[in-house]
Amino acid sequence: MRIVIAGGHGQIALRLERLLAARGDEVAGIIRRAEQADDLREAGAEPVVLDLESASVDEVAERLRGADAAVFAAGAGPGSGTARKETVDKAAAVLFADAAVRAGVRRFVVVSSMAADPEHQGDEVFDVYLRAKGEADAYVRSLDALDWTILRPGALTDDAGTGLVRLEARTGRGPVPRDDVAAVLAELVDTPATTGLTLELVSGSTPVSVAVKSVAGN
DSSP states (O other): OEEEEESTTSHHHHHHHHHHHHTTOEEEEEESOGGGHHHHHHHTOEEEEOOTTTOOHHHHHHHHTTOSEEEEOOOOOTTOOHHHIIIIIIIIHHHHHHHHHHHTOOEEEEEOOTTOOTTOOOOSHHHHHHHHHHHHHHHHHTOTTOEEEEEEEOEEEOSOOOSEEEEESOOOSOEEEHHHHHHHHHHHHTOGGGTTEEEEEEEOSEEHHHHHHHHTTO
16 A cells, blocks of 8 residues: 555654555655655655645645545644644644645544544644644544544553554543554544544554454444
């Protein structure tokens, strides 16, 4: 498969790139800064320098053309203000989805956030973030041209992955290592039977591949 990842230099994305490259997939990661390129090459991915906050739909679609799947793993990051929650967490996700439609890429996986909700109230930065992610998720769900799956991890940690997770429509809050999030994403990309599902993810007791198979088609 050829898989294009938005937010290619993110902590989850770099882990995902390593996993996909190791299993023989062709991976490209969209990054904002050229100096990030070596980290992607080290992970086995082709770096694609493109700023999703200023690019056009056609520019992004050109990078997606010929891909078998697209993963939106970009984020403004914890140090950013409310403005970039709108331009990255929402607008860039919408742009990437529109570009996938234009490029004819059906398989589309989104890294969202637990509690993302377009109706979320509040004006603090995290409130704006949850609302932006929720609005982006709602937009992706509205696109019949995409075979989408939305993944909402719990509290992300840098602990070593265990390969054991809980993956359900509703898990309740809990931590999950970024390693395990990447492992689940790698399985989801390859499991189109999870199309149309919004899934929460926390650490658990079920092996990743079993957890993904158990929700597939539900």
